[in-house]
Amino acid sequence: MDARLLVEHIPSLRRYARALTGNAWAADDLVQDTLERACGKWRLWVVGTDLRAWLFTVMHNLFASQVRRRPPPHAVVPLEDVAPEQLQGGADPSLGLDLQRCLMLLPEEQRAVLLLVTLEDLSYTEVAKVLGIPIGTVMSRLSRARLRLQELMDGAAASSRPGLRRLK
DSSP states (O other), rough: OOHHHHTHHHHHHHHHHHHHHSSSHHHHHHHHHHHHHHHHGGGSTTTTTTTHHHHHHHHHHHHHHHHHHSSHHHOOOOGGGSOHHHHHHHEEEEOOHHHHHHHHSSOOHHHHIIIIEEEEEOOOHHHHHHHHHHHHHHHHHHHHHHHHHHHHHHHHHHOTOOOTTOOO
């Protein structure tokens, strides 16, 4: 195994891990675990295939295992069930819901697809392979994730402007 092959993918792995976990320390641990697992399972990677996609598969599987072992830190709650003061992030109205917090409110399976497609620029086929799901499921999850993220971001923007209200 040539470590140089892994090193060039570390920035992508760190970005994806940070977006998955929402925490820099947990992301660094996940990247470390991913690299450790990749080194231990190096013989399973087929030379000539996409190493980056293989590493994302290893990371996704590790993350899924970690999530199964512990209860999630927060549950996904429908936007309409959240009180306006919770959307503001505290007493200070200038601290609206930011993108990272909105991403963490998405279900894990939607967040993973959204991040792999948008942040890591993987094709739908590559995402399907990484996550081990059909390509139609990738497209469906991506569509739902985009809609949900837009709802969350609209809710955050609306809550930070209390003088405005949406008319239908």
